[in-house]
Amino acid sequence: MPKLPMGSSKYYMAPYPILCVLLLLLPFTTIVHAQSGLSSNFYYTSCPNFETIVESNVSNVVSSDPRMGASLLRLHFHDCFVGGCDASVLLDVEGGEKESVHNVNSLRGFGVIDSIKQEVEDACPGVVSCADIVALVARDSVVALGGPSWDVEFGRRDSNTRPSSSEADENLPFGFNDVPDLISLFSSKGFSVRELVALSGSHTIGQARCVRFRNRAYNEENIAPDFQEFLQEICPRNSGDNNLGPLDVRSPTAFNNEYYVGLTNFEGLLHSDQVLFTGNNPSQTDNIVRRYANNERIFFKDFSAAMLKMSRLGVLTGDSGTIRSNCRVLG
Ligand code: HEM
Ligand SMILES: *[C@@H]1O[C@H](CO)[C@@H](O)[C@H](O)[C@H]1NC(C)=O
Numbered sequence: 001m002p003k004l005p006m007g008s009s010k011y012y013m014a015p016y017p018i019l020c021v022l023l024l025l026l027p028f029t030t031i032v033h034a035q036s037g038l039s040s041n042f043y044y045t046s047c048p049n050f051e052t053i054v055e056s057n058v059s060n061v062v063s064s065d066p067r068m069g070a071s072l073l074r075l076h077f078h079d080c081f082v083g084g085c086d087a088s089v090l091l092d093v094e095g096g097e098k099e100s101v102h103n104v105n106s107l108r109g110f111g112v113i114d115s116i117k118q119e120v121e122d123a124c125p126g127v128v129s130c131a132d133i134v135a136l137v138a139r140d141s142v143v144a145l146g147g148p149s150w151d152v153e154f155g156r157r158d159s160n161t162r163p164s165s166s167e168a169d170e171n172l173p174f175g176f177n178d179v180p181d182l183i184s185l186f187s188s189k190g191f192s193v194r195e196l197v198a199l200s201g202s203h204t205i206g207q208a209r210c211v212r213f214r215n216r217a218y219n220e221e222n223i224a225p226d227f228q229e230f231l232q233e234i235c236p237r238n239s240g241d242n243n244l245g246p247l248d249v250r251s252p253t254a255f256n257n258e259y260y261v262g263l264t265n266f267e268g269l270l271h272s273d274q275v276l277f278t279g280n281n282p283s284q285t286d287n288i289v290r291r292y293a294n295n296e297r298i299f300f301k302d303f304s305a306a307m308l309k310m311s312r313l314g315v316l317t318g319d320s321g322t323i324r325s326n327c328r329v330l331g
Contacts, residue, residue: 207245
């Protein structure tokens with residue numbers, strides 16, 4: 001076979017000045033996610049300091065109260081799963097999402113969002129939605145606790161309709177759920193089993209109340225004896241409903257893959273955590289848990305992709321919805 005002559009480039013090189021102009025224009029080109037209508041440079045000209053403000057505020061808050069990073073991540077989840085990522089969870093409305101059984105006495109971080117919104121309003125009045133703030137704050141919280149980063153997309157608008165607590169009741173998972181219920185809820189939002197397991201890795205940070213793990217502390221068998229004893233100390237049989245236990249006992253304030261290592265040792269705090277690993281080889285989720293426990297890099301990659309996907313759920317864009325000036329108030 002005759003060889004092709006080497007060295008004669010077949011590729012056209014754009015003249016240097018044209019290349020320069022193209023490079024200069026690059027930041028102004030908008031890369032819009034085809035289906036959601038969101039883009040990562042949405043505020044590039046309208047609020048250039050948005051990402052810097054949020055990053056520095058979140059890193060300050062999280063370094064003085066590491067658990068707040070977990071609470072802020074959860075806020076985005078509870079926003080997106082209930083009627084889409086539209087900041088409806090932030091509204092102070094009678095009968096709203098805050099009153100749902102999943103949120104009452106449980107969801108936190110609203111004051112942090114208010115103060116960040118204030119900083120952002122001071123810099124760019126009336127431009128940035130509360131829903132976009134929640135999405136970015138979630139990413140920066142994960143990063144502040146040592147987790148992976150991903151490019152957050154923007155352009156969400158805030159809901160201007162009354163939220164309902166029953167919608168939140170129905171669209172969020174319970175800590176007593178078994179795998180089939182978890183799979184069916186997450187699949188109703190478009191997530192695979194693997195994405196369910198990756199997103200559950202959020203429980204590598206944060207705390208749960210005794211009332212949510214008491215049954216596991218006293219009545220379950222698939223639990224390490226030392227860990228069970230530890231939970232019984234935190235969570236008495238007949239009192240202490242609001243006492244807190246760590247979702248990842250190995251490293252409660254570090255975003256890493258230790259949550260999965262804990263599951264393989266039967267140290268899951270919630271029933272819904274431990275059922276992802278039964279120790280029974282053929283189980284669909286067991287192998288995914290093992291894989292993440294053995295390889296943090298793969299967990300981080302899958303988690304980032306699943307978060308990006310979650311942050312596109314049911315978003316309002318264009319002329320839909322509104323930009324609230326106070327995240328708690330409709331209009
Ligand atoms: C897979 C189904 C899930 C169930 C059943 C579940 C359930 C729970 C429960 C019961 C708590 C404790 C609440 C309390 O005691 O007040 C909790 C906390 C938490 N959840 Fe989940 N969750 C799930 C998925 C997720 C996802 C997908 C995320 C984030 C993307 C997430 C993030 C968190 C965080 C960070 C905390 C700790 C919050 C804090 O310390 O303030 N969870 N979850
Ligand atoms: C929030 O960020 C802004 C801009 O970087 C800064 O001026 C402000 O002090 C920060 N506030 C907190 C509480 O970190």
